[in-house]
Amino acid sequence: MIDDPFVTHRSLLFTVAYQMLGSASDAEDVLQESWLRWADVDRSQVRDPQAYLVRIVTRQALNRLRTLSRSREEYVGEWLPEPLLTSPDVAEDVELAESVSMAMLTVLETLGPTERAVFVLREVFDVPYGEIAEAIGKTSAAVRQIARRARDHVAARRPRVQVSRSEQQAVVARFLRALQTGQLRELMEVMAPDVVLITDGGGIAAAALAPIHGVETVAAVLARANRSALLETTAVWLNGEPAGRLDLDGEPSTVSLVVEDGRITRVYVVRNPQKLTRLDRPAELAR
Template sequence: MTVEDPFVTHRSLLFTVAYEILGSAADAEDVLQESWLRWADVDRAEVRDPRSYLVRTVTRQSLNRLRTLSRRREEYVGEWLPEPLLTSPDVAEDVELAESVSMAMLTVLETLGPTERAVFVLREVFDVPYGEIAEAVGKTAAAVRQIARRAREHVAARQPRVRVSRSEQRAVVERFLEALRTGQLRELLEIMAPDVVMITDGGGVVAAAPTPFHGAGLVAEVLAGAHRSVVTLETTPVWLNGTPAGRIDFDGEPTAVSLTVENGLITRIYVVRNPHKLTRLDEPSELSR
């Protein structure tokens, strides 16, 4: 009987760590490739805990890449949103994991510095001990505790205050998709909070607004206009990033739409149109803790 390589055993965990730190599946895959090459050169007899060792390796590689990406994202055309992932409903069974990979959370994590983001992800999502985080990010354990506290407060002040059930989220998503498909402006207005914000990401490749839209009236008008501007519009409920969401095909061109729902109303709409970020909509990604 052959023993599976620890890297293969923990691959979905390692991908999830990299994806949460980077917000990009493509970059997370590159990090895993770099980490695999390093793992291949390691004397396995010297590694007492392969899982912890691999998480630290992936974290270091993710931080290196994140610092490079931060400069690239400053030059990004328009609004930058994380890369959406098609996921199975099983991911939502782990409520904390689903919340941590949601578009809402990933956009909040974008407001943290690289080290703060890595510390928050490792501690709050994966419950990695402070000592191991310190080794991964090159800080003392005491410093990591302080960074974790600041990051936790930063995220808490910006994330949705009310956690909704999957059934409520799904119901709002389905109403939204039906209203968009039929172009019902009044229905769209009824399911959005007055101060709703819609962010669109086209990456300079396809049409998208350079800045967010604010207010239910404007957002509903923009969405209704999108309905009028195309010949065919298909909407499909899907699971994105562990949460009920939607796939919309405008004249055959896919768009991923994720919603933040609070008190039965939509407060945030994340619209990803950049085709380079939509390569993960056909096959579910494996995420785990």
């Protein structure tokens, strides 16, 4: 029996949808919609099933993204991507790991839907311009211009200094240890002076409604969490990089860090329980 191409390429299709949407639950919905469309296709007319499926998923994800863009404007507080538990193996593919990192996904949120689709397909999955044009209903020349603008936009906002996984793990371990013990000085030493803390509670869990700036203020806020609740910290792999799981009085949160020059410059904390339903088993990502 020949495997259905949709099943064969499912991890790839999920990764495309997730990178376009920043939400695993929405990505799963897109895959369900795409599967229904694929089921009606005359397979004998499809020369390249993978490319055909990527086009279907792209179109469905674009439709979903345009709808989500409006609803996210009404989101309570800061909106962060849905964190994914990943295996350490994902980090072996450096480009894939960077493309699904919390830092990159937050940058992609600043792109328009079409720019985001073009960037993801071209820069991450190396889809030819002609195929992208067919997927989004533009000319190849227009896609090239969109890709150039999106590249420049992302380059201006992504972390400028890449660190090794071992250095990231060491900084994460030090941060979690300081957080667990409530050591204010340790927290301040591991963070950059201009560190920014962004928390996402979605109006459901307690979270700051705006980014918090500055090492003293951020450290004080983080240390306060230790004093106000029973806190357990666990090192995990999230979105292809070392990160942490926090359990505050039994309620899970995740923390992802951007490390530059040995210090933390961004702290992303997701507390919205609707975004924390996939922490039991690693997501299967591929490109």
